Amino acid sequence: MTSLLTLRRAFVINRILIRHGLEEFLAPTPLSRLTQLMRLFALTSNRNKSLNRGQRLNQALTELGPIFIKLGQMLSTRRDLLPDDIADELAKLQDKVAPFESEVAINVVEQQLNSPIDQVFSQFDRTPLASASVAQVHSATLINGDDVVVKIIRPGIKKKIKADLKLLYLLAGWFEKYSSTGRRLHAKTIIKDYQTTLFNELDLRIEAANTSQLKRNFEDNSILYVPAVYWDLCRKRVMVQEKISGIPIGDIEALKSADVDMRLLAHRGVEIFFTQVFKHSYFHADMHPGNIFVDASNPQDPKYIGIDCGIMGTLNESDKRYLAQNFVAFFNRDYRRIAELHLDSGWIPAKVSVEEFESAIRTACEPIFGKPLDEISFGQFLVQLFQTARRFEMEVQPQLVLLQKTLLYIEGLGRQLYPKLDLWETAQPFLKSWLKETYGPKAVWLKMKNKAPEWLEQLPEMPDKINKLLDQVEKREEHQHQLVNAIQTLKKAQSRGAQKIVWALAGTALVMAGFSELPGWLSAQWGDVGLLTLSLVCFMVSFRS
Numbered sequence: 001m002t003s004l005l006t007l008r009r010a011f012v013i014n015r016i017l018i019r020h021g022l023e024e025f026l027a028p029t030p031l032s033r034l035t036q037l038m039r040l041f042a043l044t045s046n047r048n049k050s051l052n053r054g055q056r057l058n059q060a061l062t063e064l065g066p067i068f069i070k071l072g073q074m075l076s077t078r079r080d081l082l083p084d085d086i087a088d089e090l091a092k093l094q095d096k097v098a099p100f101e102s103e104v105a106i107n108v109v110e111q112q113l114n115s116p117i118d119q120v121f122s123q124f125d126r127t128p129l130a131s132a133s134v135a136q137v138h139s140a141t142l143i144n145g146d147d148v149v150v151k152i153i154r155p156g157i158k159k160k161i162k163a164d165l166k167l168l169y170l171l172a173g174w175f176e177k178y179s180s181t182g183r184r185l186h187a188k189t190i191i192k193d194y195q196t197t198l199f200n201e202l203d204l205r206i207e208a209a210n211t212s213q214l215k216r217n218f219e220d221n222s223i224l225y226v227p228a229v230y231w232d233l234c235r236k237r238v239m240v241q242e243k244i245s246g247i248p249i250g251d252i253e254a255l256k257s258a259d260v261d262m263r264l265l266a267h268r269g270v271e272i273f274f275t276q277v278f279k280h281s282y283f284h285a286d287m288h289p290g291n292i293f294v295d296a297s298n299p300q301d302p303k304y305i306g307i308d309c310g311i312m313g314t315l316n317e318s319d320k321r322y323l324a325q326n327f328v329a330f331f332n333r334d335y336r337r338i339a340e341l342h343l344d345s346g347w348i349p350a351k352v353s354v355e356e357f358e359s360a361i362r363t364a365c366e367p368i369f370g371k372p373l374d375e376i377s378f379g380q381f382l383v384q385l386f387q388t389a390r391r392f393e394m395e396v397q398p399q400l401v402l403l404q405k406t407l408l409y410i411e412g413l414g415r416q417l418y419p420k421l422d423l424w425e426t427a428q429p430f431l432k433s434w435l436k437e438t439y440g441p442k443a444v445w446l447k448m449k450n451k452a453p454e455w456l457e458q459l460p461e462m463p464d465k466i467n468k469l470l471d472q473v474e475k476r477e478e479h480q481h482q483l484v485n486a487i488q489t490l491k492k493a494q495s496r497g498a499q500k501i502v503w504a505l506a507g508t509a510l511v512m513a514g515f516s517e518l519p520g521w522l523s524a525q526w527g528d529v530g531l532l533t534l535s536l537v538c539f540m541v542s543f544r545s
């Protein structure tokens with residue numbers, strides 16, 4: 001049954017792709033035969049020939065539905081993988097879905113909270129505030145008078161997501177199997193990452209927990225405000241949080257007419273990003289205009305408000321070191337250092353020549369410096385670096401890709417707010433102080449101080465441990481010695497064996513010669529005796545050796 005449904009959907013996808021002139025994406029897959037058949041029987045025709053391939057892909061994904069639209073949106077941020085013309089068009093995809101009935105929304109809320117709606121809310125706005133492919137948001141007021149928003153998962157969406165994912169896996173599998181581009185793009189991994197993102201979005205407790213964590217991280221830093229979560233009203237398919245109000249970040253006109261200090265706002269955006277990355281190792285990774293607002297109550301001290309923490313990125317110490325050191329080296333145009341960092345840390349295999357890698361990075365990054373300082377892009381640098389490193393067999397970690405995508409967005413936004421934004425001005429002191437704080441003498445001293453109790457605890461066992469270690473070293477040396485001896489004996493035996501074989505072969509050859517015709521100058525009798533004696537000698541030597 002399921003496979004029949006999948007086949008039907010595959011047929012529909014095929015038709016849509018042909019209609020938008022995108023058969024080239026199917027060419028290497030088994031669907032291409034179906035494509036030929038469909039064209040033969042004129043089941044579909046190729047429209048939109050005047051549009052470029054990015055625009056045609058945009059239209060096809062829109063027609064394929066929300067799960068494909070979301071995939072396109074996600075892919076639009078993978079500039080390290082996709083050509084710019086396609087990424088630009090995919091970025092324009094709109095996730096606009098018709099809202100579901102408010103009765104259905106209320107049913108879900110009552111079922112999830114196990115309580116009639118009017119016992120939880122004094123007012124529930126039946127017209128949704130927003131409606132996307134996975135969830136819908138309604139305004140409401142709690143019995144205690146707090147203004148809140150209620151996010152509700154679209155009923156039946158999980159089944160649809162699963163069916164579409166099944167198909168996407170099938171297509172990605174074909175794409176990887178039959179096309180070198182598919183293999184280069186790691187098509188199946190892309191779908192796997194997408195699946196993780198989608199499934200996380202289906203459980204609103206994950207988003208609620210992320211929101212709480214981000215709020216806690218910025219408790220002592222007022223430049224970012226995060227709404228409070230009402231934990232007792234959060235379930236898998238319903239989340240209630242504080243209602244915020246602010247100017248949407250994309251509304252530049254409104255910000256300007258509110259007399260907001262745009263330069264400060266742009267720099268604070270960069271500061272928030274670097275604080276999340278380097279101080280908290282935890283960053284909001286779904287930064288789009290719908291998720292960022294500005295509190296302009298004091299326009300000369302504007303503050304950000306962030307919502308929708310469904311997708312967050314985390315970094316470990318080595319990721320942060322990688323980023324900080326590379327950024328600093330990049331701004332010093334020290335490509336040698338970047339190459340050395342990659343080799344020394346084992347990010348790229350040791351067999352790669354440092355000169356070759358340095359030259360590839362220089363070729364990729366020099367054009368970025370051809371621009372004025374206020375156009376230099378860290379995000380673009382990461383795109384180029386990852387593209388180059390991939391060519392040298394570096395597996396770029398997903399969290400770094402997520403970060404690169406967020407950084408590109410932050411830069412774009414910052415320059416939209418304040419076109420003269422110089423990222424380095426905010427980033428440099430930040431990175432330098434982070435490197436100093438983490439790796440400077442004070443940091444080393446602090447780390448040693450933190451480790452001291454652990455070391456003290458182990459101190460009494462130290463002599464025993466050192467003894468054991470020395471024993472091991474001794475044993476290892478003994479083993480090595482024995483091994484060398486064994487190899488030498490083996491070699492000798494091998495050469496003696498070879499000698500044995502040679503002598504035995506010579507003996508055999510002489511015996512055989514005895515049975516064959518002898519040269520005329522040798523009398524038959526003496527010849528036979530001589531050959532026999534010689535062969536006997538050979539066999540004896542062979543036996544002895």
Ligand SMILES: Nc1ncnc2c1ncn2[C@@H]1O[C@H](COP(=O)(O)OP(=O)(O)OP(=O)(O)O)[C@@H](O)[C@H]1O
Binds near residue numbers: 129134151307308
């Ligand atoms: N706490 C809030 N206060 C006020 N408005 C909110 C709040 N949370 C969400 N909204 C409104 O609802 C919209 C959608 O919210 P949210 O981004 O969380 O949903 P989503 O389903 O993840 O949407 P998308 O997929 O487009 O990001 C927001 O753009 C905003 O207008």
